[in-house]
Amino acid sequence: MDILLAIIVIVINTTLGLMVYLRDRSSRPARLFMVMSLLINVWVLANLITNHNYGYPLVVNDIANRIAFVAGYGIVVAGTLFTYKFPTNRRTGYTEMMLLLVLSVPILYLSATSLVAGTVHYIGQDSPGFTAGPLLWLYALGFLGLVGLLAKNLVIAISKEHGIKKRQGILVLMAFCTSAVLGLLLNAILPLVASSWETTRLGPLVVVILVGMVAYSIIRHGLFDIRLAVVRSAAYVLALITLAGIYYGLAYVTSVAIFQGETTTAVSVSPVNIMLALVLAFAFQPIKRFFDRLTNHLFYRDTYDADEFIASLGALLTSTTHLHEVLELSLAKITQTLKSSSGLFVVYRDHHDDAITSEGKYKKFTEEEYDLLHRLVDIRGSKLLIVNSFVPYSDPDERKLHQILAKRHIALVLPLKSAHETVGHLLLGEPMSTQYSARDLRVLETIANQLIIAIMNARSVEAVRELNIHLEERVGQATRALLRTNRQLLELDETKDEFLSMASHQLRTPLTSIKGYISMVLEGDVGDITPAQRQLLEEAYTSSERMVHLIGDFLNVNRLQTGKFIIDPNEVDLAKVVKQEVDQIRQIAVTHDITVQYKAPARFPRLFVDEGKIRQVIMNFIDNAIYYSPEGKIIRVSLTIEEGDAVLRVTDKGMGVPEKVQKKLFTKFFRAENARKQRPDGTGIGLYLAKKVIDGHSGKLVFESRENKGSTFGFRLPIKKLSSPPGPKVIED
Secondary structure, X not given: OHHHHHHHHHHHHHHHHHHHHHHOOOOHHHHHHHHHHHHHHHHHHHHHHHOOOOOOOHHHHHHHHHHHHHHHHHHHHHHHHHHOOOOOOOOOOHHHHHHHHHHHHHHHHHHOOHHHHOEEEEEOOOEEEEEOOOOHHHXXXXXXXXXXXXXXXXXXXXHHOOOHHHXXXXXXXXXXXXXXXXXXXXXXXXXXXXOOOHHHHHHHXXXXXXXXXXXXXXXXXXXXXXXXXXXXXXXXXXXXXXXXXXXXXXXXXXXXXXHOOOOHHHHHHXXXXXXXXXXXXXXXXXXXXXXXXXXXXXXXXXXXXXXXXXXXXXXXXXXXOOHHHHHHHHHXXXXXXXXXOOEEEXXXXXXXXXXXXXEOOOOOOOHHHHHHHHHHHHHHOOOOEEOOOOOOOOOHHHHHHHHHHHHOOEEEEEEEEOOOOEEEEEEEEXXXXXXXXXXXXXXXXXXXXXXXXXXXXXXXXXHHHHHHHHHHHHXXXXXXXXXXXXXXXXXXXXXXXXXXXXXXXXXXXXXXXHHHHHHHHHOOOOOOOOHHHHHHHHHHHHHHHHHHHHHHHHXXXXXXXXXXXXXXXXXXOHHHHHHHHHHHHHHHHHHOOOEEEEOOOXXXXXXXXXXXXXXXXXXXXXXXXXXXXXXXXXXXXXXEEEOOEEEEEEEOOOOOOOHHHHHHOOOOOOOOHHHHHHOOOOOOOHHHHHHHHHHHOOOEEEEEEEOOOEEEEEEEEEHHHHOOOOOOEEEOO
C-alpha cells in the first residue's frame, strides 16, 4: 500500500511540476515550484526506503533516512522562498535574508548527519528501528520557524490581493501549513514523544495533502495557468482507464464463456482479441468526448462561446454612436464574459481630455503613471501586454509599469492601435474565477479591430456633434447680435423717418414761399426787372421748383417705408394733366436750350387716378429727359390709346442707359455711371417712385434705351379698370 501511494504521489507531483516549469521557464515561482516538486519526490522515495527493508544493507536505510530529513527541510525552505515570489513579487529585506540563511544552511547541513537524523537499526529481522538525533529539536524549531515565515509572507500578500490571486494564496497557505505541521508531527514530534517511528510510515499522506491542494488550486483556480493541460490530461487518463477496464472486463467474460476459464494464451492469440481491440479503437473517441464534456462541466462552468461573444459585441458596438455608450456597453460585455474583476477603457481625443470608462473598483492612476502607460503602450504597438511583475525586465520603465499595474491588480493591457494612430487601450483586472486562458487572449486580440473601428467612428461622430453644437452656439450668438443690431437699426430708421418727415415738411414751407415770391417778381408785381435780373430769377425759380419736387420725392419714399404711401384715385383728365406739366416745365427746358413737343389728343377718356402722384411721374420723366439730353435736342411727349391702355411716352435723344445696368434702373437709389457724371446732384429715387406709383395703378412702365442713342420712358394704364373708382390703395416698400 505504501508503494502504491508513493507511486501515485510521485506521478502526479512530477506531472504538475513539469507542466508548471514548461509553461513558463523564466518565471521564478515556476522554477521554485519545480524544485519543490523534485524535493517532494526525493522525500517520498527516501521515506519509503527508510521504512522498509527489501533486502538491501542497513546503510541504505540510514542514508535514505538522512536524505528524507534533508529533503523534508528543503521542501519548507523552497516553499518559503516561493512565497517571496507568489502571489506577487516582493523583495527580501536584509533581516529576513539573514534569518533565512540562519534557519536554512546550518540545519540543512545538520540534517544530513546523525545529530538530527539519528541512526537506523533493525528490530527483529525485517523492521527498521530509529534512534532520534540529539539536535532533532533544533530541526523541529527551524522547521516551525520557516513555516511561520512562510505563513507570514502569504498572509501579508493575501491581505493585499483580491479575486483569483487571493483565493490562490489562501489555498497555497492552507496546503503548506497543513502539510508542514502534519509532516512535522508525524515525522518528528510523535516519534520523540511516543518513542515509536511507526507514524513516519504515514509520511506520504502529508504529501498527498500538499500535492492534492496544489492540484486543486491549479485545476479550479488556474494556478500557473496550466488548468487546461491538467484537465485535458485528466480526461485522457480517465478515458484510458475506462478503456482498460472495458478490455479486461470483455476479456474475462470471453475467456469464461468461450474458453471455460483457459484465458491467457488463448485469448491473446485468438481473433477475439483482435475484435476487442477494434471495439476499443472505435469506442475511444466517444469515451474521450464524454470525459471532455464531464471535465469541462466540472472545471469550466464559466466557459463561453467565442463566436457568439464576438457577434454580440459587434451588435453592441453598432447600436450607438455615442463614445461613452460604446465604451460602457463594450466594457460591461467584455468583463462579464471574461469574468474580469475590473476593467478600464482609456481613449485618446484631440483637444480633449482622455475618455475614461471603468467597470469595477480600481485604484486611480496618477498623471505621471498615465504618461508612462501611454508612452509604453504606444511603443509596444498592438501586442497584448500580460502583466507579470515576476520577470526581471531590463528596461526600468517597463519594470516600473508592470509593478504599477500589478499593484492595481491589472492583469492585461490591450493596446487599441490602428495603422496610423494609437486610439487608446483596454485594461482588464484579474479574473474572478481562473486565470486568463490562451483562448481568452486570442479572443481579445480578435475583437481589438472591432473596438478600434467602433471607437474611431464614435470619436468622429462626437467631433462632428461638438462642431455642430459649437456652430449652433456661434450662430445663436450671431443671431442675437444681429437682432440687437437690427433693433438698433430699426430705432435709427424710425428716428431717421421721423427726422426726414419733419425736415421735409419744414423745408417745403419756406421753399413754397420763396417760389411764390420769385414768381411775383417775375410777373412784375413789384415793378419792372431787367433781362439779366429775369434770367437770374428764372434760374432761382427753377432751382426752387426742383427742390420742391426733390422734397416731395423724399416724403414719398418715407411714406413707402412707413406704410403711409396711399394711392387715392380721383376722376382726372389725363390729357389735360400732361399738357399742364409740359407747359410748366418748358421754362426749365428753355434754360437748357431743349424743345419739348407735345400734341394733346382731341378726345381722351377720363380716368380715376391719383392726380398728384401721376403728375409727379410725368414731371420726373420729362425732367430726366431735359437734364440727360444735349442742348438743341427735341423731347417728344405723346399720349395715346393702345390696346385698351392709356400710353404715355417721353422720348429723348440723350445719353441713354447702358444695357448691363438696365435691370437695376428702377431700384431705389440706383443711378447709372454715365448719369452720375452728367448730373451729380441726382438722388436715384425718381424712377423708383414712378414704378411704385404705376404699379399702384395696376399699370406697367414703358422703357426703351440705347446707350448714346436716347431713351423712352413712360407708362401704360388700363383704361377699363381705371374708368371706375377703385378706392384708396396703400403701397409699401
